[in-house]
Amino acid sequence: MLLLAKDETGEGMSDIELRDELMTLLLAGYETTATSLAWAFYWIHRQPEIYRKLLQELETLGNDPYPMKIIKLPYLNAVCCETLRIYPVVLIVSPREAKSPIAIMGQEYPVGTALAPCIYLTHHREDLYPEPKKFKPERFLERQYSAYEFLPFGGSNRRCIGAAFAMFEMKLVLATILRRYTFALAEKQPVKQVRRGITLTPAGGVKMVMTGKRMQMEQESASMATV
Ligand code: HEM
Numbered sequence: 330m331l332l333l334a335k336d337e338t339g340e341g342m343s344d345i346e347l348r349d350e351l352m353t354l355l356l357a358g359y360e361t362t363a364t365s366l367a368w369a370f371y372w373i374h375r376q377p378e379i380y381r382k383l384l385q386e387l388e389t390l391g392n393d394p395y396p397m398k399i400i401k402l403p404y405l406n407a408v409c410c411e412t413l414r415i416y417p418v419v420l421i422v423s424p425r426e427a428k429s430p431i432a433i434m435g436q437e438y439p440v441g442t443a444l445a446p447c448i449y450l451t452h453h454r455e456d457l458y459p460e461p462k463k464f465k466p467e468r469f470l471e472r473q474y475s476a477y478e479f480l481p482f483g484g485s486n487r488r489c490i491g492a493a494f495a496m497f498e499m500k501l502v503l504a505t506i507l508r509r510y511t512f513a514l515a516e517k518q519p520v521k522q523v524r525r526g527i528t529l530t531p532a533g534g535v536k537m538v539m540t541g542k543r544m545q546m547e548q549e550s551a552s553m554a555t556v
Pocket of ligand 1: 353357358359365417418419421422424482485486487491492494495496
């Protein structure tokens with residue numbers, strides 16, 4: 330697709346432009362989702378009640394883990410959203426430049442000001458998210474947040490192009506692994522967040538131990554092969 334793409338003047342991309350596009354997709358698309366998954370596994374296994382509720386929901390899939398069914402599971406969706414809320418992997422959206430003077434909360438910004446809304450600070454506002462430091466997926470079942478309140482993928486015309494794919498991937502990976510294996514966190518102490526560039530990652534990673542296989546694994550593999 331990228332090789333065939335043409336701009337408004339009918340020009341294709343140079344080799345350097347193609348390489349840059351591929352590097353962006355690789356970095357923006359891989360590191361972000363991998364980090365979100367690490368945080369999701371961490372939070373799910375820190376709170377047995379959440380793990381229990383999630384497994385209960387995953388069990389409703391029976392032996393038919395059709396991906397379109399998995400992505401519609403409400404509690405799994407809430408767990409993914411809460412993971413992206415509490416530690417949004419990307420801390421700030423790409424900076425925007427003011428094309429006309431703008432006032433935000435009484436502060437004037439002249440033309441040319443670079444503005445970079447902070448996702449992390451928005452997601453930790455007490456008025457929007459009571460007890461913001463607590464991992465509580467239920468908040469996403471109890472109310473619907475607007476695009477200005479919950480913005481792990483940024484917003485408007487530069488919103489993350491991989492948002493839908495990333496949510497799809499997170500849900501499929503979590504559902505597939507949690508249905509098949511059991512895990513425990515290798516360390517009891519909380520994992521610290523560390524800033525790496527514009528991303529928020531688990532310091533030293535999230536270390537886990539596989540403690541067993543779950544029952545339906547063999548039946549499921551057979552069913553997956555028919556999807
Ligand atoms: C959980 C996973 C991900 C998170 C949290 C995330 C977050 C973000 C954020 C906050 C932005 C900036 C948006 C803005 O400025 O309004 C962005 C941009 C972008 N993301 Fe993602 N992203 C994720 C996964 C992906 C994936 C899977 C891909 C590709 C397959 C991807 C490709 C991109 C690209 C190309 C941009 C730049 C878009 C533009 O400037 O027009 N991201 N992402």
